[in-house]
Amino acid sequence: MNTSSVMGRRALGMVGGTARLACVDVLRKMHEANATARTFQPLNIGVERALNSERREADFCFPGSAGHLLRIFDAICDFEQRGVPAVALPCFESHLFIDELQQNTRVVIVDMIAALFAHIRQRHPLARRVGVLTSPMLCERRLFERYGERACIEVVSVGLESVGALRAACEWLVAQGVDVLLPGSTDSALSWRRVGEVAVPVVDSFSVYAQRLLDADALQPARQIKLGVVGGVGPAATVDFLHKVVRNTPAVRDQDHIKVVVEQNPQIPDRTDYLTGKGTDPTLALYATCRKLENSGADFIAIPCNTAHAFIAPIEARLRIPIVNMMNVTADYLRAAFPDVDRIGVLATNGTIASGVYRKALEARGMAEVLPPPALQARVTNAIYGGCGVKAGFTNGECVDDIIAAVESLLFQQVEVILLACTELPLLFPQAASVTRNGRTAHLVDPTDVLAKCCVEFARGKPFAAQTTAPREAPPVEYAVLAQHNERKTALNADTLLSAIAR
Structure with a gap:
């Protein structure tokens, strides 16, 4: 059951980590704030429960350890599987891992420490120095100092060995000239009222976090966009596409690359066989593969197979995420890169040609499709599907001779740009930008590379351009x-x- 919409309630998971008492206090303060709010919000809150095995392991799960990280992640995954869209993390130590956790889940993790510093900036705008009452471990790891740098606030931390030292720590921080005191451990957040009056304001950390959790904006996702790839059509073309995604990503370290999930399914029926009346309809297999990508958290889909795009209109109409149309982005690129060219040579499978996907995309942008004559189109087919063709693993010899003959036929028809409109064909022209035969030259355009560049741009935040697609089916x-x-x-x-x- 998806608990994110039970009876119209807002759903939230509560992951206590090493701070079970913090969960109780935050829950109590959420209900108190909700009861006195101008508009009451029905809530559906699930609380992480420790299994017996977890209780036995608790003695060996130190705050800030790898075991602590994995335990928190398992709890978040459990909520994710139950359809909960957001989780609270009222454990200060767990925030050592919050960026890493958020990168590996679709669930929104509401950052407690970020909420506390945002509260200070709003309620105490003149505060320049904040004193934090935290644990020795968090003090040593400078967790609050990192948050302070982001908020342009100087942080002075004290590591408390026990609650009995709380009063003395507050007085020491006040003597250091802090403008605000911030309880930054479960013990200090639960016990700060025992200190009595101090010379500067004290933030009620769990009340601030409870109020943030009632804010609908806090539950909105802000995660990295993930590309889903329909793989196996064909397998070598999928590897080539992924290589081009990596090559076109501006990155200086591993973490700069985009997230990708691939569903490698070579059992999808051959697209050209069906379009030429000789095989099984691949629509359902393509749709099932796209659904798996959608369920795996993909935000948009790329299909590195030109011929497969003849089937995407009814598929995309039933998905919640878009498919990047290879024909449209390639035609857009051609129009922008070659504004004076109105005739485009196309080397493609018989299925792609029969479907008219490139012809329609080119004509919509004022360009005409130019094809090899039938005898040479047969050689293109042989270069792709033949016993010595690219799909059989060959990238030299007979398949190259066949494609060069087809290229010469297009050059003879005076085309200046040739599309390698089958994802296997660029494997025969690695890194080639043009081809010259018998004194004639044409630019080679690789739609796989164009698609890869567009996917990287979309994953890095560029909005999707409006695409001309078939009307969506009514639900x-x-x-x-x-x-x-x-x-x-x-x-x-x-x-x-x-x-x-x-x-």
């Missing part, structure tokens, strides 16, 4: 009825569904 009637009843907050039962279908 099934049962989905439409469910949406209407969700809007009205009424129950959906078999009678209302059957009456809607009958209409």
